[in-house]
Amino acid sequence: MSWENNIHRVVPYVPGEQPTGEGIIKLNTNENPYPPAPGVEKALRDMADDYAIMRKYPDPEAGMLVRALSDYYNVPDESIFVGVGSDDVLAMSFLTFFDSDKPLLFPDITYSFYEVWADLFRIPHKQIPLRGDFTIDPEAYMQMNGGIVIANPNAPTSLYLDIPAIESIIAANLDSVVIVDEAYIDFGGESALPLIKRYDNLLVVRTFSKSRSMAGARVGMAFGSPRLISYLKDVKFSINSYTMSHDVIRMGAASAALSDKEYFEDVVERIIATRTDAAARLRDMGFKVLDSSTNFLFVTHPDHRAGDIYSALKERRIYVRYFNRPRIDDHLRITIGTPEEMESLYAALKEIFDA
Numbered sequence: 596m597s598w599e600n601n602i603h604r605v606v607p608y609v610p611g612e613q614p615t616g617e618g619i620i621k622l623n624t625n626e627n628p629y630p631p632a633p634g635v636e637k638a639l640r641d642m643a644d645d646y647a648i649m650r651k652y653p654d655p656e657a658g659m660l661v662r663a664l665s666d667y668y669n670v671p672d673e674s675i676f677v678g679v680g681s682d683d684v685l686a687m688s689f690l691t692f693f694d695s696d697k698p699l700l701f702p703d704i705t706y707s708f709y710e711v712w713a714d715l716f717r718i719p720h721k722q723i724p725l726r727g728d729f730t731i732d733p734e735a736y737m738q739m740n741g742g743i744v745i746a747n748p749n750a751p752t753s754l755y756l757d758i759p760a761i762e763s764i765i766a767a768n769l770d771s772v773v774i775v776d777e778a779y780i781d782f783g784g785e786s787a788l789p790l791i792k793r794y795d796n797l798l799v800v801r802t803f804s805k806s807r808s809m810a811g812a813r814v815g816m817a818f819g820s821p822r823l824i825s826y827l828k829d830v831k832f833s834i835n836s837y838t839m840s841h842d843v844i845r846m847g848a849a850s851a852a853l854s855d856k857e858y859f860e861d862v863v864e865r866i867i868a869t870r871t872d873a874a875a876r877l878r879d880m881g882f883k884v885l886d887s888s889t890n891f892l893f894v895t896h897p898d899h900r901a902g903d904i905y906s907a908l909k910e911r912r913i914y915v916r917y918f919n920r921p922r923i924d925d926h927l928r929i930t931i932g933t934p935e936e937m938e939s940l941y942a943a944l945k946e947i948f949d950a
């Protein structure tokens with residue numbers, strides 16, 4: 596068994612279940628219940644006609660997507676990095692920016708992948724407790740560190756931290772890279788993106804997985820100062836230029852999604868409307884619901900254990916997310932589905948509570 600002593604062992608991130616089959620209601624991985632913009636389908640069909648392009652390596656710079664993002668967000672090309680979902684962008688960023696002996700700081704309750712990457716890349720890290728109400732205390736990030744990562748809005752809490760607070764963290768840490776992971780920003784709150792012009796230590800990470808209904812396409816991006824982005828590209832191109840670039844299909848599809856602003860706004864509006872309604876309905880059923888700026892709700896019930904509700908819903912083929920972790924092991928994270936899916940959820944909950 597000696598070879599096992601030389602192995603880099605890690606405790607992997609555990610993604611939400613991806614059950615398949617008929618009649619399943621999936622409210623557990625924050626996917627968008629609506630399809631991508633119609634233009635995405637056309638882009639995919641056009642690409643299919645040109646399938647021979649697969650023979651060639653893709654553009655390592657993913658130029659087509661970068662230009663579309665540059666136009667859309669009004670950010671120069673040199674400030675944009677793209678990857679295979681924001682998970683890839685974040686992993687590359689951890690590897691690039693957090694090479695200090697001082698600890699990387701992130702909240703104790705946040706996207707659990709941060710801890711996995713910190714362990715994998717052997718980055719010393721310190722988890723900063725959220726306040727009792729699950730809000731982030733900006734002051735707590737004003738201590739010695741080798742980097743900071745904050746999801747805003749945070750997951751799984753769904754809470755948004757306002758820009759003055761985010762800026763206070765960045766401004767107090769000019770000697771560290773600060774990553775703001777904005778996976779859910781389109782569902783509420785103001786983006787930190789404009790701040791990249793003023794803070795060359797800020798990286799803003801975004802994804803097409805949530806608001807643009809393209810989790811399956813794996814498209815993520817980061818915005819930052821040209822210097823920050825060039826260091827990120829150096830690391831990416833030192834691992835694999837291509838798989839972390841975008842193949843032609845994703846690039847065409849992603850550009851098509853960006854170009855249909857009306858559809859995007861309509862989908863986001865619908866989800867926000869369903870979210871508002873869902874929060875009220877769940878509160879009526881006795882749940883405590885945090886104020887969500889995302890496409891999910893973080894809830895707890897005074898009379899029913901979250902783990903029990905999770906299991907009872909699963910028996911009824913409704914999947915929500917339960918984290919068996921300290922401080923949040925009596926909470927559920929429920930993705931906003933279509934109004935019809937949410938009705939099925941309320942009916943199932945009623946049945947469970949009345950049993």
Ligand code: PMP
Nearest residue numbers: 680681682706746750778802804
């Ligand atoms: N950041 C946060 C906070 C998330 O919840 C997720 C989704 N699991 C991601 C990043 C990664 O999303 P993706 O890789 O699909 O872009």
